Amino acid sequence: MERWLQSFWYQGAVPPWWTRPLSALFALIVRLRRAAYARGWLRSGRPACPVIVIGNITVGGTGKTPLTIWLVNELQSCGLRVGVVLRGYRGTAPGPLLLDDDTDAASAGDEAVLIRRRTGCQVAVDSNRLRAARLLEQADVQLIIADDGLQHLALQRDLEIAVIDGARGFGNGRLLPAGPLREPVSRLDSLALLVQNGGEFLRDPRALRMQLAAQPLRALAGAAAMPLEQLHGHAVHAVAAIGHPQRFFATLRAAGLSVREHGFPDHHRFNAAELQFGDALPVLMTEKDAVKCCAFTLPQHWYLPVTVQFAAHERQTLLGRVFMDARLLDILACPVCKGPLQHERAQSLLVCRADRLAFPIRDGVPVMLEEEARQLSSDDPLLDR
Ligand code: ZN
Numbered sequence: 001m002e003r004w005l006q007s008f009w010y011q012g013a014v015p016p017w018w019t020r021p022l023s024a025l026f027a028l029i030v031r032l033r034r035a036a037y038a039r040g041w042l043r044s045g046r047p048a049c050p051v052i053v054i055g056n057i058t059v060g061g062t063g064k065t066p067l068t069i070w071l072v073n074e075l076q077s078c079g080l081r082v083g084v085v086l087r088g089y090r091g092t093a094p095g096p097l098l099l100d101d102d103t104d105a106a107s108a109g110d111e112a113v114l115i116r117r118r119t120g121c122q123v124a125v126d127s128n129r130l131r132a133a134r135l136l137e138q139a140d141v142q143l144i145i146a147d148d149g150l151q152h153l154a155l156q157r158d159l160e161i162a163v164i165d166g167a168r169g170f171g172n173g174r175l176l177p178a179g180p181l182r183e184p185v186s187r188l189d190s191l192a193l194l195v196q197n198g199g200e201f202l203r204d205p206r207a208l209r210m211q212l213a214a215q216p217l218r219a220l221a222g223a224a225a226m227p228l229e230q231l232h233g234h235a236v237h238a239v240a241a242i243g244h245p246q247r248f249f250a251t252l253r254a255a256g257l258s259v260r261e262h263g264f265p266d267h268h269r270f271n272a273a274e275l276q277f278g279d280a281l282p283v284l285m286t287e288k289d290a291v292k293c294c295a296f297t298l299p300q301h302w303y304l305p306v307t308v309q310f311a312a313h314e315r316q317t318l319l320g321r322v323f324m325d326a327r328l329l330d331i332l333a334c335p336v337c338k339g340p341l342q343h344e345r346a347q348s349l350l351v352c353r354a355d356r357l358a359f360p361i362r363d364g365v366p367v368m369l370e371e372e373a374r375q376l377s378s379d380d381p382l383l384d385r
Helices: 001-010 021-038 064-076 111-118 129-139 183-191 245-254 312-327
Strands: 049-056 082-086 122-125 143-147 161-163 193-197 207-212 217-219 236-240 258-263 283-284 301-302 306-310 342-344 349-352 357-362
Touching: 049 064, 064 161, 064 207, 064 306, 064 312, 082 111, 082 129, 082 301, 122 129, 129 143, 143 357, 161 183, 161 245, 183 283, 183 312, 207 312, 217 236, 236 245, 245 258, 245 301, 306 312
Parallel strands: 049 143, 049 161, 082 122, 082 143, 161 193, 193 207, 236 258, 236 283, 283 301
Antiparallel strands: 207 306, 217 301, 342 349, 349 357
8 A cells, every 4th residue: 555655656656546636625625624723713722831843744754753852852951841742643542641761652652652762851642732732731841842743733833843855855746645745835835944854855945954863773672782884784684664664774775784674654563573584684673663662672683773963053043943933042941050041132141140140142042051151240230130
């Protein structure tokens, strides 16, 4: 089924005739839904804290979850208490679920567990993201990031970030089911930030370029690590149940591995037999798949963590926009005494009166490091206000 869809979504085959009226109907539904939310016929709401949505307009993986992890880490390093809401795809939990360290992928979904493990932040899953957001608010978070919520209009937001797959673009440019689009491409015109994940495709000069950088392989069982380069020239089994398995296989091939491909549908639940191939070759998988396989790991099972990287000026652009649109400069606390900070807009400073420290704001991004702060003298006019 997936292979058949890919053939006309991305590989130039002519879509079956009957998909065209269905796509026209889908376009109508998308438009009516947006109008209904805009006019208040469908109810939307928001928690009291700022909400940032990271999403995409195509079906399948584009790197939203690695970007979410990156953004959570960046904001946490400024001292912010960040929470993440997701739909919790294929999770079995009936209502909103707040993850703890023991929550498994079967009840919360693989992406939710991965985000929790990589950031330690509060994560809530629910098909109703507004309900999940309210649960996070009770858990004392200061801002909420919705992973994959671009079309979930019931949750109002302060900032939308769309991730574009740089390798596949928008395929044939058609809406579902004739093409891979969940919304018309024109939807991107209304967004403040576009992030392109790898590839050469460039729709929009505004798009910031993110790269996924492979980290050393980690053993599923135990704590062993091994650089990917160590397997250069070796044959491996590569297992991937993600939106676009070919991206993972290509990464391994680029590192000089001889890859035996085992692609599965996104979010597939593995059983032990699917990860055994009757030989002793290493079995490599994505980190998203690894969180589902804890129960039946063998010594030859490894996963490849990836981290998001931006050029320095694009990182600054992205974070500057996040701080501005989500009004985060006003909720930061002093990293030294945890007390309140005074935002001096004219001087681009955040001032802690108790410690007499002035933290710089560079291109809209605060630098919350004690060693970067300026010590103010007791008669400094900044302390008088
Ligand atoms: Zn302080």
